[in-house]
Amino acid sequence: MLKKLTPAKISMGVIEIVGFFSLVAIVIMMMLTTADVILRYIFDRPILGSMEMTELLMVSIAGLSLAWCTLKSGHIRVDIITNMFSKKTNRTIDVVNYILTGGICAFIVPALINRYIEGEKLDLRTYVLHIPEGPFVLLLSFGYLLTFLVLIVKIVKSMSGEEK
């Protein structure tokens, strides 16, 4: 029997899938750099532009994993004071935290889109392989947008007492 699909469940599913691609990006980055070193020292034929590909992969990993990490509440916090508070107070603090993070994400998304538009005007590309930077700026922006969505779901869940 099909379970009822809510927008929140669909968003979470999308985030899990996007997170999976960040796992793939890490493996590609490891393989690429390893292959570059081996080819350089053994065959004297390094992979052209491997350094800038690694940089772009790093952006991809960040963009694809940020929402996932937020979903799992994996960010660092200092809880020496909040541990002394009641559960109810901590839930309020969580909501404030999510609102602040969501608020800053709401600024970062258009700021990165603006950076993309400016970059497109200047036709910003990498030095060796001339890969356009624009899609990667957009990917990072997409990551912050997904993070924003996760935080909205978290706010709703915290307020309704669903989130522990």
Added chain:
Amino acid sequence: MSPALVGALGVGLMLLMIFMGVWVGTAMLVAGFVGFIYLEGFPRAFTVLGTEPYSQIASYVLACVPLYIFMGITVSLTGIAGDLYNTANKWIGSVKGGLAIATTMACGAFSAICGSSDASAAAMGKVAYPEMMKFGYNQKLASACIAAGGTIGILIPPSLGFILYGLLTEQSIGKLYMAGFIPGILEVIFYSITIHLLCRIKPALGPSAPKTLLREKIYSLKGVWAMLILFLFVIGGIYAGVFTPTEAGALGAFGALAISFISRRLTRSKFAQSIKDTTQITAMIVLLITGAFIFMRFLAVSRLPAMLSEFVIALQVSKFVILICIILFYIIIGCFWDIYAAMILTLPLIFPVIQISGFDPIWFGVIMVRCMEIGQITPPFGLNVFVLSSSSNVPVKTIFGGVWPFVISDLVHLTLLVLVPQISLFLPNMMRH
């Protein structure tokens, strides 16, 4: 309001948010962005918010973060901690306090591959603690040596702490790795001497384990030699300038995967787990780094770090007095804060003071990491103590009761590192790159 006062208020706002439980990365982002709007106006702040998250993350140096994390997590999931302990135990277990010394040595070796303090403490807690209890070791000594040994993880390369320090202060990560190597080995020696002395004074604390034959000793190397060679390959490669720290991270991760697969220690589920954990920690670091750089841009505009440096010079006190104050500051915040958060939050203000005082930035990186290591085992919030307590079910109070000899050893070790900078700088100075 003067820009420096705005800077100080920005620091205050950020600390307030952090203590109220806001994520550290978010607190830095919000305080940096709001402060920037106040000082430079919204359009400029908006531009910074669009450039920094991309330019700081599209970094070849930052790419070594997921690679080393992947290497460390892969290795720690394969049960190498048990083999390292078994090997150290066979070689040194028969001396007074031998099992505890073996634990410390295994912690050092595990750190060399894993690079994380709490992971070392958790892994050794599961392996070494039951063994020491079996031989009638004192519970305080057994648990405290694991908690203290775990701290070596952030000093012996590869260390995530050094990567963050290098990123934030624009220092060579390769040199920082080399700078932590000898102090890390010295730390193992200091702990071993401490344990041996304790057991000489009170033999009941740590009885000797049965003697082993040379054949058994050599046979015990079977499970660890490949990983130790991998470590030497990675660190040796950086030292010789054969590869960059990022390349070394990739080779290390690939090598760790290959060894684990060949030795059939890494199942598909463990592989999936290691890569998931890597991604999550990387994303956490991404938010921290983004927040740190936006906050640093704001501080630079406010001129607060420059004014703080000028203030320190105007004090006309010896630079060593300043250094002692900074060391005490880091030991204290190390007791309360996560090392990475503490580093990212304080470096923008402290590092300019260190530079203007004429201290070597590589050497200071070692000192800072060492100070915060001490905080990981001291009350009230020594992270390693809590991690060990949850992995071995030893009460926190018992572990804290046993750590004091190790804290004293730490302070002696730290004093030595401060008085003889060459201990840290010898290897980096020998590097050609």
